[in-house]
Amino acid sequence: MRKWLIWLPLFLFLGFFGLFASGLFKPDDRVIASKLIGQSLPAFTLPAAASDRPALASAQLATGAPRLLNIFASWCVPCAAEAPQLMALKNAGVEIDAIAIRDARPDVDAFLARNGNPYSRIGLDARSGVQIALGSSGVPETFVIDGRGRIAYQHIGDIRSDDVPMLLHRLKEAQ
Amino acid sequence: MIAEAGLAALWFAAALALLQLFLVGVGSAGGKSELLDAVRPVAVGQGLLASLAFVLLVTLFLRSDMSVLLVASNSHSMKPWLYKFAGTWGNHEGSMLLWVTVMGVAGAAVALFERALRRDAHMATLGAQAAISLGFYAFLLFSSNPFARIASPPTDGQGLNPLLQDPGLAFHPPTLYLGYVGLSVAFSFAVGALLTRQVDAAFARAMRPWVLGAWVLLTLGITAGSYWAYYELGWGGWWFWDPVENASLMPWLAATALLHSVTVLATRDALRAWTVMLAVIAFSMSMVGTFLVRSGILTSVHAFAVDPERGSFILGLLALYIGGALALFGWRIGTVREGAPFELVSRETMLVVNNLLLSVILGLVLIGTLYPLMTEAFGHKVSVGAPYFDRIAGPIALLLLIAMAAGPLTRWRRDQARVVAQRMLVPAIVAAIVAALLGALAWGRIGLLPYFGLVIALAVGFGSLAPLWKRKLRRTPLFTYGMVIAHLGCAVSVAGMACDSAFTVEKLVAVRPGDRIETAGWTLYFQRIMPIAGDNWTALQADIAVNRGGDAVMIHPQSRFFTAPPTSTTEAALLTRWNGQLYVVLGQEADDGRWQMRIWWKPFVTLIWLGGALIALGGLLSLIGHERRGWLHRWRARSAA
Numbered sequence: 137m138r139k140w141l142i143w144l145p146l147f148l149f150l151g152f153f154g155l156f157a158s159g160l161f162k163p164d165d166r167v168i169a170s171k172l173i174g175q176s177l178p179a180f181t182l183p184a185a186a187s188d189r190p191a192l193a194s195a196q197l198a199t200g201a202p203r204l205l206n207i208f209a210s211w212c213v214p215c216a217a218e219a220p221q222l223m224a225l226k227n228a229g230v231e232i233d234a235i236a237i238r239d240a241r242p243d244v245d246a247f248l249a250r251n252g253n254p255y256s257r258i259g260l261d262a263r264s265g266v267q268i269a270l271g272s273s274g275v276p277e278t279f280v281i282d283g284r285g286r287i288a289y290q291h292i293g294d295i296r297s298d299d300v301p302m303l304l305h306r307l308k309e310a311q
Numbered sequence: 312m313i314a315e316a317g318l319a320a321l322w323f324a325a326a327l328a329l330l331q332l333f334l335v336g337v338g339s340a341g342g343k344s345e346l347l348d349a350v351r352p353v354a355v356g357q358g359l360l361a362s363l364a365f366v367l368l369v370t371l372f373l374r375s376d377m378s379v380l381l382v383a384s385n386s387h388s389m390k391p392w393l394y395k396f397a398g399t400w401g402n403h404e405g406s407m408l409l410w411v412t413v414m415g416v417a418g419a420a421v422a423l424f425e426r427a428l429r430r431d432a433h434m435a436t437l438g439a440q441a442a443i444s445l446g447f448y449a450f451l452l453f454s455s456n457p458f459a460r461i462a463s464p465p466t467d468g469q470g471l472n473p474l475l476q477d478p479g480l481a482f483h484p485p486t487l488y489l490g491y492v493g494l495s496v497a498f499s500f501a502v503g504a505l506l507t508r509q510v511d512a513a514f515a516r517a518m519r520p521w522v523l524g525a526w527v528l529l530t531l532g533i534t535a536g537s538y539w540a541y542y543e544l545g546w547g548g549w550w551f552w553d554p555v556e557n558a559s560l561m562p563w564l565a566a567t568a569l570l571h572s573v574t575v576l577a578t579r580d581a582l583r584a585w586t587v588m589l590a591v592i593a594f595s596m597s598m599v600g601t602f603l604v605r606s607g608i609l610t611s612v613h614a615f616a617v618d619p620e621r622g623s624f625i626l627g628l629l630a631l632y633i634g635g636a637l638a639l640f641g642w643r644i645g646t647v648r649e650g651a652p653f654e655l656v657s658r659e660t661m662l663v664v665n666n667l668l669l670s671v672i673l674g675l676v677l678i679g680t681l682y683p684l685m686t687e688a689f690g691h692k693v694s695v696g697a698p699y700f701d702r703i704a705g706p707i708a709l710l711l712l713i714a715m716a717a718g719p720l721t722r723w724r725r726d727q728a729r730v731v732a733q734r735m736l737v738p739a740i741v742a743a744i745v746a747a748l749l750g751a752l753a754w755g756r757i758g759l760l761p762y763f764g765l766v767i768a769l770a771v772g773f774g775s776l777a778p779l780w781k782r783k784l785r786r787t788p789l790f791t792y793g794m795v796i797a798h799l800g801c802a803v804s805v806a807g808m809a810c811d812s813a814f815t816v817e818k819l820v821a822v823r824p825g826d827r828i829e830t831a832g833w834t835l836y837f838q839r840i841m842p843i844a845g846d847n848w849t850a851l852q853a854d855i856a857v858n859r860g861g862d863a864v865m866i867h868p869q870s871r872f873f874t875a876p877p878t879s880t881t882e883a884a885l886l887t888r889w890n891g892q893l894y895v896v897l898g899q900e901a902d903d904g905r906w907q908m909r910i911w912w913k914p915f916v917t918l919i920w921l922g923g924a925l926i927a928l929g930g931l932l933s934l935i936g937h938e939r940r941g942w943l944h945r946w947r948a949r950s951a952a
Contacts, residue, residue, distance in 0.1 A: 145592075156602065156626055159687065238879075249920070
């Protein structure tokens with residue numbers, strides 16, 4: 137009885153070790169699913185963030201056709217990195233609106249002049265209120281909005297070039 | 312040049328650790344004692360070189376040398392110097408370097424100052440210490456080099472997570488690390504004792520100061536971390552049962568059990584196998600904690616450096632050290648003679664009860680922390696939250712508290728149950744009075760756990776002072792004072808927790824400047840919102856005049872924006888009074904110009920951390936009390952020579 141009891145801690149530890157190892161090497165599926173998926177956008181009205189694009193309100197996002205809503209900021213480095221992919225999506229015929237987070241109009245203008253402007257409308261969310269209501273925790277993030285103004289998909293982080301076909305597929309599904 | 316010198320120092324330190332292990336191995340196995348003579352200087356040299364590497368990294372941070380990858384990705388030239396300094400360990404590589412530095416210095420201290428152990432056990436301990444250090448050196452040199460350069464340095468760095476930009480947090484991680492590493496020394500002692508078959512009272516006396524020191528630092532670190540989370544995160548809570556918090560709590564629970572059983576072994580020569588086991592478990596918990604935090608295996612609000620490669624390296628170390636120690640335990644402990652016997656009613660038994668209850672809490676916290684991982688292995692995703700931990704840990708902690716009051720009132724070796732019960736009379740009467748009063752005043756309005764928490768805390772508060780009853784206070788040994796104060800601290804903390812959960816008043820309002828808010832007897836007059844600027848942040852700050860009957864006091868909750876990296880944090884306004892804290896958080900502005908504000912009145916919440924400080928103070932007094940005689944003795948011997 138005592139004899140095997142002495143080895144019990146070692147066996148327990150081996151069990152934990154197996155658990156840790158399986159947890160560490162299993163494929164990563166830590167995608168955070170937003171609670172808002174399938175729900176309507178929260179209502180908001182935002183002033184214009186750029187001098188040559190109109191302002192944005194949630195009502196304008198339910199026009200029958202699916203579209204993208206991109207959350208960005210001029211001070212955000214990954215946002216500049218994803219700019220070419222947004223341009224590619226726009227060239228593929230996707231309508232993209234945007235919300236600029238805690239930004240200033242001259243900064244947004246400079247950012248768009250430097251990185252290109254794929255957006256139809258840009259709203260300014262000066263204190264992140266709308267961002268939080270959307271369940272977004274950082275920049276950049278991109279929402280796929282269906283024709284009735286409901287959130288079909290939330291993409292956290294920058295859009296890489298291999299994400300573009302996936303987003304086009306999601307937009308088609310949201311039809 | 313500084314970075315290269317730092318890397319070189321680190322390589323040399325690692326080489327000395329290898330040499331130290333080799334000298335101990337060959338010297339002990341072949342009986343070549345001239346090899347063993349070199350072990351102590353080598354250990355000291357290793358400690359010095361590791362410290363040099365750390366000092367050089369601090370220099371790089373203070374000089375904002377952006378050509379070093381670690382500095383560029385974790386610092387910013389605009390930061391106040393204190394946070395450049397603290398930024399050294401506010402990241403993965405730097406904190407690992409701090410870890411090996413502290414281990415090296417601790418090893419040097421064991422080499423220089425340890426006198427109580429027999430030579431072979433002392434050498435085996437130093438060998439074990441070198442073996443542990445080697446793993447961490449390898450980790451730094453092969454997988455997380457803190458001195459790596461970048462080819463094209465950026466003009467400025469990316470900054471430190473602004474949540475960490477707080478004086479409290481600048482010193483909370485090093486305190487915890489010192490505690491973790493102190494436990495590594497206890498682990499080395501246990502391995503050394505097993506290797507040389509010397510698990511006895513002398514071994515316990517040699518190990519005790521390290522356990523006590525580590526425990527004091529862990530206590531301080533956890534208390535500081537809890538207070539930081541309370542005022543910085545702005546959610547009004549003081550403990551979240553987050554995996555990272557649990558990672559620091561579990562070693563503390565094991566160290567608390569170890570502290571008590573090592574005392575039994577040192578004074579009564581009982582509980583030999585159990586003490587060795589706890590020494591292994593305590594350090595294992597430090598390593599498991601490090602693994603959980605560093606591997607990203609569990610999602611947490613403050614896990615950082617999420618990286619499976621690093622995770623697998625630490626997992627390898629975990630398997631090597633803990634698995635090795637447990638195997639050694641199984642192989643050798645059978646040959647260790649049983650210690651001194653004791654009767655059922657005795658202080659030894661009370662301490663065994665304490666150990667068992669602490670171990671049960673430890674096991675339940677470990678299961679709760681790892682449960683999401685277990686279910687995920689079977690395809691479900693579950694998260695275990697505060698309610699589970701509160702419900703399971705709360706009642707056992709209250710039982711533990713009762714054992715804590717009874718333990719010091721029980722005699723070593725043999726006592727009579729009737730006499731112990733008599734000594735418990737005063738606490739029992741206090742408990743009855745408090746239970747009746749509280750029941751009459753607040754029955755139905757406070758939960759069962761806070762109710763029993765308050766009753767037991769007040770009774771234990773009296774009970775823990777009982778060992779001083781009818782004693783000559785000036786001739787009472789210092790470690791008795793230490794025990795009394797630490798136990799009193801536990802009662803004070805529990806009373807604070809119970810008051811916080813029973814009597815807190817919370818109010819969420821949306822107000823405009825000029826509005827007045829009444830809550831829990833306080834009047835808050837919201838005057839205005841002003842923008843202000845700090846060193847590397849800007850903030851919106853509210854000016855609020857608060858009063859409760861008397862004169863108004865101004866408080867200033869803020870919402871801060873940092874530019875590098877872009878983040879916002881809440882700076883809650885805290886107003887401390889003798890009977891509690893007023894806690895005000897400024898929230899978002901709504902479209903109509905009203906501001907969200909969250910207000911808490913938290914009666915006696917400060918007792919939680921006051922208790923933590925008392926516990927640490929008690930540990931410190933015990934440490935001094937136990938060691939003073941030895942120090943005096945050695946000092947006299949040296950001055951005589």
